[in-house]
Amino acid sequence: PVFFYIDRKEMYLLMDGQNVTGMTAIAMYQGEDYHEILWSQNLKDDEVASLHILTIVPEYQGKGVSKKMMEEIFSLAMEKGKKAIRLDTLASNIPAQHMYEKLGFKYCGRQTLFAENTGWTDFLYYELPVL
Secondary structure, three states: OHHHHHHOOOEEEEEEOOEEEEEEEEEOOOOHHHOOOOOOOOOOHHHEEEEEEEEEOHHHOOOOHHHHHHHHHHHHHHHOOOOEEEEEEEOOOHHHHHHHHHOOOEEEEEEEEEEOOOEEEEEEEEEEEOO
16 A cells, blocks of 8 residues: 555655654545544545554654654645644554544544455544644
């Protein structure tokens, strides 16, 4: 799936000099799988930025890189005129849930979906308004 985001120019790297510290994929729309969630705002698909991947290189974890990455994502969403950033995370990924909540994201719902890499899996959905 990473190549999909690269081909669509939705993949971003956060750098520390010559070193990659993190990677994210963010689309400037939301897909149909987000329609079933009761979001805090009733927005059109093209009014939303959807965060699909956020990964930090292990040696940079715990050093504020996630926060810096989210600041860049927020700036990009603002620049593109989006009204919210939405994302999903695995229900089993407790550290990600804590990080998103600490960054101001609000839990909006849960779905069980089939993903090729995980099979039937529970996903939690979060939203952050862009002011």
